[in-house]
Amino acid sequence: MSSDNTIRVSEIFGPTIQGEGALIGVPTVFVRTGGCDYRCSWCDSLHAVESEYRDTWKPMTPEAVMAEIEALSGGAPLMVSLSGGNPAIQPLGALIKLGQGKGYRFALETQGSVARRWFSDLDMLVLSPKPPSSGMVVDWDIFADCVAAAKGAPSVLKIVVFDEIDYQWACDVAGRYPDLAVYLQPGNHTPPPPDDDAAMVDQIGIDARMRWLVDRVIEDRWFTAKVLPQLHVMLWGNKRGV
């Protein structure tokens, strides 16, 4: 397999519902790519990040990925969610074109550390810059390149907030990009298990952080922000494949 379009795939699953952000509740198949240029302290998808899981990632052609999406969806076109890892480090342009030709739509989640021309072909670009609690430092020039590369594609900000410092940072980022809708998402503290066993998260902790975040936004009268939990984590815990 030596095609330039070879995609490193961690998992393909669904249909399920999109559990986060602008498309919450929308039925979707997930394609999670393997490999990430970040190492967020609280990443809930380490099986698609850490190199110790590399031998579980599979090189696939766009045609093979599309065949799996079609099998899972029974051929009915739906939203495909590209996540990872950082899906922007994979050559996904050909897959997006192939799928859109069959009526599928494509949303992609990325931290905004790698810009791609094909972002403009997406049906939605979800930019999720990483706050201080992640331990990562955003390169704002590259982030701006990502926003610019998306051009006509609808783009939104989805920012994870664990604490007051993250919250203030999110306000600042929103101020830099007044044209992008902002989704605030409370962080979940439980790291995922290496296998498929459900790891029920600390629901009280999630509820409390969600309430705190709502209170914070209302207190600031930040009425253009939307505050959403990770619905799939509330329903199934930090489990893989849902």
Ligand SMILES: C[S@@+](CC[C@H](N)C(=O)[O-])C[C@H]1O[C@@H](n2cnc3c(N)ncnc32)[C@H](O)[C@@H]1O
């Ligand atoms: C696993 S990441 C993969 C895509 C890309 N690398 C990114 O971070 O945007 C998908 C989404 O999950 C969020 N996320 C990761 N770990 C989380 C956690 N512990 N709590 C809440 N959201 C989390 C990320 O911020 C991102 O918005």
Ligand SMILES: Nc1nc2[nH]cc(C(=O)O)c2c(=O)[nH]1
């Ligand atoms: N249902 C569901 N919604 C999600 N939204 C973002 C996810 C991700 O891990 O990227 C995710 C996920 O893994 N499952």
Ligand code: SF4
């Ligand atoms: S950028 Fe995304 S996938 Fe990469 S470590 Fe951070 S949360 Fe995980």
Ligand SMILES: [Mg+2]
């Ligand atoms: Mg997730």
